[in-house]
Amino acid sequence: xxxxxxxxxxxxYIQDKLDRDILLSSVAVKGEISNYKLYPSGHHYFxxxxxxxxxxxxxxxxxxxxxxxxxxxxxxxxxxxxxxxFPRDGAYQLYCTAMAIDGIGDLHAAFEELKKKLSKExxxxxxxxxxxxxxxxxxxxxxxxxxxxxxxxxxxxxxxxPLAKVRLFPxxxxxxxxxxxxxxxxxxxxxxxLADLLIIGRGGGSIEDLWTFNDENLxxxxxxxxxxxxxxxGHEPDxxxxxxxxDLRAATPSNGAELAVPDMQALFQQLDGxxxxxxxxxxxxxxxxxxxLNALSSSSAMQGPTMYIAQxxxxxxxxxxxxxxxxxxxxxxxxxxxxxxAAKLDAMSPLKVLTRGYSLTTAxxxxxxxxxxxxxxxxxxNIRLADGxxxxxxxxxxxxxxxxxx
Amino acid sequence: MNQKNKxxxxxxxxxxxxxxxxxxxxxxxxESLKLxxxxxxxxxxxxxxxxxxxxxxxxxxxxxxxAPEEVPFDAEI
Numbered sequence: 001x002x003x004x005x006x007x008x009x010x011x012x013y014i015q016d017k018l019d020r021d022i023l024l025s026s027v028a029v030k031g032e033i034s035n036y037k038l039y040p041s042g043h044h045y046f047x048x049x050x051x052x053x054x055x056x057x058x059x060x061x062x063x064x065x066x067x068x069x070x071x072x073x074x075x076x077x078x079x080x081x082x083x084x085x086f087p088r089d090g091a092y093q094l095y096c097t098a099m100a101i102d103g104i105g106d107l108h109a110a111f112e113e114l115k116k117k118l119s120k121e122x123x124x125x126x127x128x129x130x131x132x133x134x135x136x137x138x139x140x141x142x143x144x145x146x147x148x149x150x151x152x153x154x155x156x157x158x159x160x161x162p163l164a165k166v167r168l169f170p171x172x173x174x175x176x177x178x179x180x181x182x183x184x185x186x187x188x189x190x191x192x193x194l195a196d197l198l199i200i201g202r203g204g205g206s207i208e209d210l211w212t213f214n215d216e217n218l219x220x221x222x223x224x225x226x227x228x229x230x231x232x233x234g235h236e237p238d239x240x241x242x243x244x245x246x247d248l249r250a251a252t253p254s255n256g257a258e259l260a261v262p263d264m265q266a267l268f269q270q271l272d273g274x275x276x277x278x279x280x281x282x283x284x285x286x287x288x289x290x291x292x293l294n295a296l297s298s299s300s301a302m303q304g305p306t307m308y309i310a311q312x313x314x315x316x317x318x319x320x321x322x323x324x325x326x327x328x329x330x331x332x333x334x335x336x337x338x339x340x341x342a343a344k345l346d347a348m349s350p351l352k353v354l355t356r357g358y359s360l361t362t363a364x365x366x367x368x369x370x371x372x373x374x375x376x377x378x379x380x381x382n383i384r385l386a387d388g389x390x391x392x393x394x395x396x397x398x399x400x401x402x403x404x405x406x
Numbered sequence: 407m408n409q410k411n412k413x414x415x416x417x418x419x420x421x422x423x424x425x426x427x428x429x430x431x432x433x434x435x436x437e438s439l440k441l442x443x444x445x446x447x448x449x450x451x452x453x454x455x456x457x458x459x460x461x462x463x464x465x466x467x468x469x470x471x472x473a474p475e476e477v478p479f480d481a482e483i
Contacts, residue, residue, distance in 0.1 A: 135415040137408030145465065145479075154463060162459035163411045167466045168479050192474050194466060196407075264456055274425055275449045281428040282442040289435045 008087065015085035018092060024083040029055065029094060030102060033075045044071060048079060048094065056093040057081075063097045068206055076102040107207055111214055114241060118216070123223045129247040130228040132260070133196050138165045139260055140195030140227070142185045145170035149203040149253040153232075156254055161261035167194055173202035179215035186221050186229070198225070199256045200242065201232030213240035222246055232256025354386035372397050414455045421448040 005013070018024055031048030038044055042061030047054050057079060071077070081096040118124065139157065143150050145168060157166060169185040172178040182200060189195050200222075202210070212218070213233045222229050222245045231246035232253045243249040250256035346352055354360065361369040362382045369375060375397050383390035424445040428438060469475035 135411055135418070137411040140466075154461070158461040162461040163408075163414055163455060164461065165408050165411075166461060166463045166479075167476070168463065169466050188466075188468060188474070194474060267456060268453065271449050271452055274421055275446065277425050277429065278442055278445045278449075281425070282438060285428075285433070285435055285438045 007090070011085060011087040011090055014092070015087060018084055021083075027081065027083060027094070029079050029081075031055065031077065031079070033071055033077060034073050036071055036073050044096075046071065048077070056091060057096050058093055059096040059099065067099060069101055071099065078102050107211065111241070114214065114216060114219075115244065118219055118241065118245070123219060124244045128223070132228050132230065132248055134262065136164055136196040136261060138167060138195045138197075140167045140169055140185075140189050140198040142169045142171055142182055142189075142198060142200040143202055143253070144173045147173075147203055149173075149201060149232075152254045153199065153257040156257035157261060160258065160263045162264070164261055174205065174209050174212050178212040179218045182212070183218055183221040186225055186227075190226050195227055197230065197260055198227050199230045199232055199250075199253075199260055200246075201230075201250070201253045201256055202234070203253060204235040204238065210234050210238055210240055213242040215241070218242060219245045230256045230259055351386070354384070359390075360384040372399055410455055410459065414452060417448045417452050417455075421445055421452070424448070 029048055031050050034047045034049055034054075036044070036046040042064065044059040044064050046057050046059075048057050049055070059079075059081075069075075077099050078101075079094060079096045080098040081094045083092055083094055085092045122128070141150065141153055143153070150168065154166065157164060167189075169189065171181040171185050173182075186198060186200070189198060200213075202213075210233055213231070219241050222231070222242060228247045230248045230250050231240070231242040232250035232255060233240050233242060234252070236251040248259055250259050350360075360383070362384065363369065363374070364380055364382070367374070369381070375381070375394050377394050377397055380391065380393045383392055424441050427433060428441055428445075433441065463479045464476045465479040467475050467477075
């Protein structure tokens, strides 16, 4: 006889079987919602169906609050969860932990396709990207005039670089009209040269919300803009086609404002630094100048003319004493010669001869007697001696034979 | 378009040029003093421009005949 089991046993058995199955413990199911009902408890009950089958589903409140859309009958979804048994009903069902609209898959595919296409055309080339001006005079913001994005950007610009002028180009940032409006704003700004830099962007949202910035026409308009463009879309992990084409990508609108301008505080520091460098350099130049001046002024030429003159005077003295010495020597020599010559002359002087006993005999008229022939006895004569004169008269004349004649 | 900003940019450029020239070391004393004075006054004027600046915000729309229309934008910063 077959073993009999209770209903509970059977359901428990089936539950155990399903709970042990790896595939069924985490499964993603694609289907259309039907029989949808939201209970006061906050739990969602519905059926997922396709052409041939149906699967009962439940999503408890704790998981449902994360839903990014409102589930409705007919919505095509992908539901994640676990298949298990609800013993009370003897039914198995999908305990759903997360659910998303099935269109997402298509969006992702479209994004990848467009990205590849435009990349191949060269729209993302870094060589084409323009430099963001260092000190932008006028910044154009292309975004919604309401919402946090514009407020955040203006606040940051005011704080960092109030020297800039800001022009807002208000546009829709989601919906079918949005890409067209943003393109028009970019073209308009270019046509009338209304900015040195454009920031285009919006705050965070779902992939559908941000889809505007994946528009192909917008990508081409960004590429052709003469004015540099910063793309500032969504949150940090959100990446759109605009981000690839733009001249600079910002993670968020706030980041866009930060990248657009220098920071005033940093500029103040930079100015301080420059002033310091000026100060240091001029001090160095002055110090070098002073050193040179000191070196020159301590050279002997510059110790005042006194020193110079004293030196020259010393030289002069030296020369003078040498000259005197030479002079003296010369003079002495000459004196000696002179004196000896004078002495010789003196010895030969006729007056000197007189002292030796010779005398000079003259007639009255002063004629000197050389010979006896000039004399007549009885003539008055003068005899000159060394120290005086004798008056005499000749008594007798006598000739003497002389061997030596003058 | 924005004269204050243009002046600021030109001043910063000239200032950096002066500092580079002076630091190069081949400038005579008298010229250095002149450059120092010019540089210092540029630092002061840049600082003043930043201190006194207030962010101007306007909204642009295409007016009649396509010409830009500009009005002040109050965004409760």
